[in-house]
Amino acid sequence: MARDLKALEAQAEDEAEFAALVSRSNESVQTLRAICHNLRPPLLSNNPTLALRALVERLDAQSPAPIHIEVSAESLCVSEETAL
Known part of the structure; x- marks a missing residue:
């Protein structure tokens, strides 16, 4: 450059x-x-649940309609191969 x-x-x-x-x-x-x-926000690598909540909060602040999320730890489990 x-x-x-x-x-x-x-x-x-x-x-x-x-x-x-x-x-x-x-x-x-x-x-x-x-x-x-x-x-790929850094928070995603550290804690996917917090990353999703932060994204939803940001979208909620920008949207005229309320947005919310419920996340269970089980739904975020992935295989080791997928995680890599």
Whole structure:
């Protein structure tokens, strides 16, 4: 990415244009990181039940209709092969 920014810097008409390109690149990286984090939040590895509850709470806060979840520990059990 740094190499691409150097190439863009050479092509940019002025410093303001280059700064705007850098800003958009940084925004893209942050958006991609957020997407990746949402695909596999760290909480999911540590405690799937808490991860599901956190997701439902976030959805409930954004939804006009109430959302709730009931999770039993048995329903979250998976085989060792699946867990790996």
